[in-house]
Amino acid sequence: MELSGAEIISTFLADEGVEYIFGYPGGSVLHIYDALFKQDKVKHVLVRHEQAAAHAADGYARSTGKVGVVLVTSGPGMTNAVTGIATAYMDSIPMVVISGQVPTAMIGSDAFQEVDSVGISRPCVKHNFLVKKLEDLAPTLRKAFYVASTGRPGPVLIDIPKDMTDPNVKMDYVYPSNVSMRSYNPNIKGNHKQVKKAVKLILSAKKPVMYTGGGVVLSNASNELRKIVDRLNLPITQTLMGLGAYPGTAKRSLGMLGMHGTYEANMAMHETDVLIAVGARFDDRVTGNLEKFCPDAKIIHIDIDPSSISKNVKVDVPIVGDVEEVLTDLITVLDELGVNEDETRFTNWWKEIEDWRKKKCLSYKKKKDVIQPQSVVEKLYKVTKGKAFVTSDVGQHQMFAAQYYLFDEPRQWINSGGLGTMGFGLPAAMGVQLAHPEATVACITGEGSIQMNIQELATCLQYGLPIKIINLNNKYLGMVRQWQEFFYEGRYAMSYMDTIPDFVKLAESYGHVGMQITNPADTEDALKEAFAMKDKLVFLDFLTDREANVYPMISAGKGHHEMQLAPESELI
Amino acid sequence: MRHIISILMENESGALSRVAGLFSARGYNIESLTVAPTEDGSLSRMTLVTHGSDEIIEQITKQLNKLIDVVKLNDLNMNQGNVNHIEREMMLIKVKHGSLRDEVSRLVDIFRGRIIDVDEHSYTVELTGTSDKLDAFIRALETDTILETVRSGVMGICRGEGALKL
Ligand SMILES: Cc1cc2nc3c(=O)[nH]c(=O)nc-3n(C[C@H](O)[C@H](O)[C@H](O)COP(=O)(O)OP(=O)(O)OC[C@H]3O[C@@H](n4cnc5c(N)ncnc54)[C@H](O)[C@@H]3O)c2cc1C
Ligand SMILES: Cc1ncc(C[n+]2csc(CCOP(=O)(O)OP(=O)(O)O)c2C)c(N)n1
Ligand SMILES: [Mg+2]
Numbered sequence: 001m002e003l004s005g006a007e008i009i010s011t012f013l014a015d016e017g018v019e020y021i022f023g024y025p026g027g028s029v030l031h032i033y034d035a036l037f038k039q040d041k042v043k044h045v046l047v048r049h050e051q052a053a054a055h056a057a058d059g060y061a062r063s064t065g066k067v068g069v070v071l072v073t074s075g076p077g078m079t080n081a082v083t084g085i086a087t088a089y090m091d092s093i094p095m096v097v098i099s100g101q102v103p104t105a106m107i108g109s110d111a112f113q114e115v116d117s118v119g120i121s122r123p124c125v126k127h128n129f130l131v132k133k134l135e136d137l138a139p140t141l142r143k144a145f146y147v148a149s150t151g152r153p154g155p156v157l158i159d160i161p162k163d164m165t166d167p168n169v170k171m172d173y174v175y176p177s178n179v180s181m182r183s184y185n186p187n188i189k190g191n192h193k194q195v196k197k198a199v200k201l202i203l204s205a206k207k208p209v210m211y212t213g214g215g216v217v218l219s220n221a222s223n224e225l226r227k228i229v230d231r232l233n234l235p236i237t238q239t240l241m242g243l244g245a246y247p248g249t250a251k252r253s254l255g256m257l258g259m260h261g262t263y264e265a266n267m268a269m270h271e272t273d274v275l276i277a278v279g280a281r282f283d284d285r286v287t288g289n290l291e292k293f294c295p296d297a298k299i300i301h302i303d304i305d306p307s308s309i310s311k312n313v314k315v316d317v318p319i320v321g322d323v324e325e326v327l328t329d330l331i332t333v334l335d336e337l338g339v340n341e342d343e344t345r346f347t348n349w350w351k352e353i354e355d356w357r358k359k360k361c362l363s364y365k366k367k368k369d370v371i372q373p374q375s376v377v378e379k380l381y382k383v384t385k386g387k388a389f390v391t392s393d394v395g396q397h398q399m400f401a402a403q404y405y406l407f408d409e410p411r412q413w414i415n416s417g418g419l420g421t422m423g424f425g426l427p428a429a430m431g432v433q434l435a436h437p438e439a440t441v442a443c444i445t446g447e448g449s450i451q452m453n454i455q456e457l458a459t460c461l462q463y464g465l466p467i468k469i470i471n472l473n474n475k476y477l478g479m480v481r482q483w484q485e486f487f488y489e490g491r492y493a494m495s496y497m498d499t500i501p502d503f504v505k506l507a508e509s510y511g512h513v514g515m516q517i518t519n520p521a522d523t524e525d526a527l528k529e530a531f532a533m534k535d536k537l538v539f540l541d542f543l544t545d546r547e548a549n550v551y552p553m554i555s556a557g558k559g560h561h562e563m564q565l566a567p568e569s570e571l572i
Numbered sequence: 573m574r575h576i577i578s579i580l581m582e583n584e585s586g587a588l589s590r591v592a593g594l595f596s597a598r599g600y601n602i603e604s605l606t607v608a609p610t611e612d613g614s615l616s617r618m619t620l621v622t623h624g625s626d627e628i629i630e631q632i633t634k635q636l637n638k639l640i641d642v643v644k645l646n647d648l649n650m651n652q653g654n655v656n657h658i659e660r661e662m663m664l665i666k667v668k669h670g671s672l673r674d675e676v677s678r679l680v681d682i683f684r685g686r687i688i689d690v691d692e693h694s695y696t697v698e699l700t701g702t703s704d705k706l707d708a709f710i711r712a713l714e715t716d717t718i719l720e721t722v723r724s725g726v727m728g729i730c731r732g733e734g735a736l737k738l
Contacts, residue, residue, distance in 0.1 A: 118586060119589070122586075122589065122590065122593055123593060123597050126640070127640040128586075130585075130586070147640060181640070182643055182738070183581070183582060183640055183641060183642060183643040183644075184640050305638070306634045306637070306638075307631060307634035307635050307637075307638055310627070310630065311631060314627075
């Protein structure tokens with residue numbers, strides 16, 4: 001088949017099974033847009049800002065496990081996408097970004113809308129390519145998808161100069177189904193000896209803890225994880241990125257750990273003698289002060305990326321491999337040893353944990369006159385029966401969402417953990433809703449974050465995306481305010497905005513439904529009403545307790561056992 | 573500790589900046605770095621000298637291995653100590669000889685260097701050896717006689733049969 005570069009791109013994307021691409025046109029990608037226009041296999045979603053294109057592709061990827069695809073023009077198109085690319089990079093999300101570039105002959109001449117896209121993106125992509133020859137185009141596209149989706153996933157950028165897509169220059173195209181790269185061979189199978197060693201260590205433990213993260217979700221290893229945890233009667237705590245891989249409502253789940261984790265999870269971390277870390281990267285939000293981290297524990301770490309192992313915390317039994325492969329192997333070893341499910345295993349340890357649970361660290365005072373943000377999340381859980389896809393932005397509302405919506409399935413909870421990107425929630429929800437047209441999708445956000453990509457309300461109308469936006473409006477950059485309350489003697493420097501739009505009118509002006517809720521008693525009904533509008537986007541503006549804080553909290557320099565709990569006065 | 577890391581990487585335009593970018597982004601230090609294509613034109617070989625604790629060196633090699641353009645690498649100091657590798661650096665140094673022509677040329681002999689260019693005021697000397705040896709030569713000269721120095725950075729190779737090859 002003789003095709004132009006632009007046609008190679010559109011044909012390749014269809015051959016690769018790409019359903020949606022998220023993008024925004026401009027000079028250097030016009031040939032590509034023209035080729036896309038002439039076909040109907042790959043659907044293009046026109047966002048209103050390139051950052052949102054990347055977040056939408058990201059939401060699509062997180063909720064499906066497939067590669068999210070982005071198309072942007074050179075210069076400002078690409079730079080606008082950078083925040084979205086970096087967000088995907090920090091959370092290891094598979095993504096391919098195609099950016100237009102000025103024609104090859106003009107590269108380096110400060111041409112109109114020229115930026116060094118390969119240079120700018122280099123620190124926040126898994127890999128990137130500049131296509132210099134038409135015959136490289138198809139193989140490079142294939143490599144990009146391969147690299148993005150294998151090993152530790154991540155975004156890959158392909159910069160394509162305009163002359164590479166010239167409609168008048170054609171060459172033969174066949175889908176390059178084989179891809180081989182001598183310098184890229186991710187290690188999938190874990191070392192069996194190490195796995196046996198790990199099992200031995202776990203069986204010898206008195207106070208084991210399973211600490212799992214985003215890697216379990218990325219590896220689709222939820223079933224294996226559940227089998228092991230249940231068979232061994234292990235207490236399990238999950239990172240912000242791992243929530244849902246093991247059901248949040250199950251009795252062995254201690255909830256999230258770390259800075260805003262539960263009392264029982266963090267205390268268990270402090271007391272554990274064998275820590276089993278699975279697809280988690282010992283992030284500073286999780287570990288707290290490294291010197292006080294798991295003082296008595298031998299540590300097993302399963303991760304596909306050797307550089308994640310012993311990066312922040314030295315581990316005793318490293319296992320490099322894909323979580324699903326390694327856990328499957330681990331189950332085989334348990335079978336061989338005849339280790340069966342036993343509810344009485346670790347009984348004394350569970351007694352200690354039950355005592356910590358009695359603190360009920362997530363309780364909060366329910367007031368009559370003002371809506372508590374936590375209660376909105378609890379009611380949302382109730383109204384959606386715990387089955388919604390929930391995306392979020394960044395701030396207190398994100399932590400409340402993580403703490404009070406108990407996720408039972410992987411890929412159900414979608415948020416920016418590593419980069420903590422405000423503005424992520426709404427565009428990510430668009431990607432989720434497109435991938436799952438029948439599903440209920442809620443975006444829990446704050447009045448600060450939602451304004452960082454509010455323009456996407458127009459995209460939602462264009463594509464008929466009935467997202468429910470739950471705006472926990474405290475009229476503060478709440479997370480910043482909380483830190484200022486705790487650590488800056490209440491000097492609220494720039495954490496307050498006094499010109500907040502009327503979100504109801506704003507939603508309406510974009511063609512959606514807006515609701516404002518001020519009375520706690522109305523919370524549940526409002527949610528029911530909104531979710532009953534199956535094909536409408538509804539913006540629910542909840543005016544919440546302005547000074548609510550996120551508890552528990554581990555402050556800088558503190559260990560897991562030094563959590564700050566909600567003061568008595570703020571409890572029931 | 574000081575480590576010499578040899579890297580085989582794809583001979584592609586962006587490869588060097590990926591390595592340099594990695595070091596600056598992660599705050600690792602580079603003492604020297606040399607790179608040139610190998611007998612296989614699709615591969616470049618880089619020698620990188622860095623120092624850091626064992627943990628940092630471990631992270632450096634892991635991070636380098638993670639770069640897609642890095643095909644293979646070898647930490648020459650790993651598990652074999654200094655005796656099991658050979659390292660060399662080359663220096664070109666221009667020295668004012670003034671009235672001390674003989675003295676400078678004797679010094680060059682002692683260090684087994686070669687005078688490769690001469691004019692009425694200066695010698696240009698070529699000297700190869702370990703970095704310490706080059707440093708020692710510089711120290712042996714009067715500072716104000718040195719007009720210019722160029723050093724290649726360290727190259728290293730392991731002794732015996734071990735080879736960094738595909
Ligand atoms: C305001 C705010 C507060 C936060 N507070 C908390 C908090 O209290 N608690 C908390 O936990 N987080 C918190 N975070 C998130 C935190 O910043 C990190 O993003 C998060 O802890 C990292 O999660 P993770 O360790 O699961 O790693 P991820 O970033 O999900 O990394 C996944 C790991 O798994 C590995 N991996 C990937 N694929 C595979 C595979 N197939 N097989 C094996 N391994 C694989 C990767 O190499 C990597 O090491 C907060 C973020 C924000 C913005
Ligand atoms: C793009 C970006 N800029 C700044 C920050 C720093 N930041 C973290 S949370 C936060 C406040 C968020 O406010 P809001 O969305 O209203 O959420 P709340 O904390 O009030 O629930 C800020 C400014 C960030 N995470 N992302
Ligand atoms: Mg707010």
